[in-house]
Amino acid sequence: MKIQPECLPCLLKRILFETELSTSDKKRQTQALRTACTLLAELYDPAVCSATIATQVHKAVYDALKDTDPYRELKASSNAIATALIPRIEALITASPDRLRASMRCAIIGNIMDFGIDGSSATPQMLTEVFDRLYAEGLGHDDYVKLKNRIKNATSLVLFTDNCGEIVFDKVLCRELKRFNPALHITVVVKGAPILSDATEQDAKEISLQDVVDELFTTGCYAVGVDFTHLPPAVKKALDKADLIIAKGMANYESFSETSYRPIAYLLRTKCDAIARSMNLARNMSAIKLYE
Structure with missing residues (x-):
């Protein structure tokens, strides 16, 4: 399935959820959210599979959080x-x-x-x-x-x-x-x-x-x-x-x-x-x- 416009707020909502799950450090949360927004703006393309874009954005957020498993x-x-x-x-x-x-x-x-x-x-x-x-x-x-x-x-x-x-x-x-x-x-x-x-x-x-x-x-x-x-x-x-x-x-x-x-x-x-x-x-x- 190609990414749809409504995938954007959904993906960002989940990013916010996992940053808060991972840390209470506001600076680290902010860095992770900035990373997600910047990368999503670069990657968003209606011709690309939604899961492909989500994978790259979540990986960047995990790296920014320095957390390999926020949902553990x-x-x-x-x-x-x-x-x-x-x-x-x-x-x-x-x-x-x-x-x-x-x-x-x-x-x-x-x-x-x-x-x-x-x-x-x-x-x-x-x-x-x-x-x-x-x-x-x-x-x-x-x-x-x-x-x-x-x-x-x-x-x-x-x-x-x-x-x-x-x-x-x-x-x-x-x-x-x-x-x-x-x-x-x-x-x-x-x-x-x-x-x-x-x-x-x-x-x-x-x-x-x-x-x-x-x-x-x-x-x-x-x-x-x-x-x-x-x-x-x-x-x-x-x-x-x-x-x-x-x-x-x-x-x-x-x-x-x-x-x-x-x-x-x-x-x-x-x-x-x-x-x-x-x-x-x-x-x-x-x-x-x-x-x-």
Whole structure:
């Protein structure tokens, strides 16, 4: 997805959020914000992918803050709160006539575990407060039947994760994918370096995500979404041979929508107008959207 005008205030709002998260030093905050504004003015180009620009701006801010992971405490808290919700999720899955569908709905709700932007959680605790309401709302866009048929006939699937907290629910989803299709080879790809509240290999291993999948790889670098120019060869190979790709969250949509990878299913909350418009969906809905 190309960067849109409304991406600018959204990106700056998140920059402000992470500077305040990182330090109370006003001089350092000011330097980081100046760095972001200057670089964003230089980089803004409607012909460039939004995730590409966001990656460069966030990297410059992290450097200015001298902080490699401003979200570290939020990420740990997110995983803990999501883990506490597992008994509720397991009960929903057990009671559902379609375990896989229920696990997908839960995994999508986990996508609100994003911070510093509109439409996301204000705090990790918010997930507990809104979970039941969002589950009752169901899916605003529902390609589940088509996706389920793809999963049934697939032998290999690559899943790109998004946020901490959310990956706790993704682990349950991966387990249910295996339960539905025991022959399915599942490769999960997490971030190659700390970026925003996204899950890294360390975050994934802390919840033993590797125990329910066949392979766990990283994107190989610091990037919002996916930087395809720096993907490790093993990930490129997995993508090329995959029968199906599942991408969680908006940043992965921003990146993958610039490619021809198909079939690909996006499991996400449409937290902003730009993403919703690009996907031809309404804002603030849970969605399973399959591109074939």
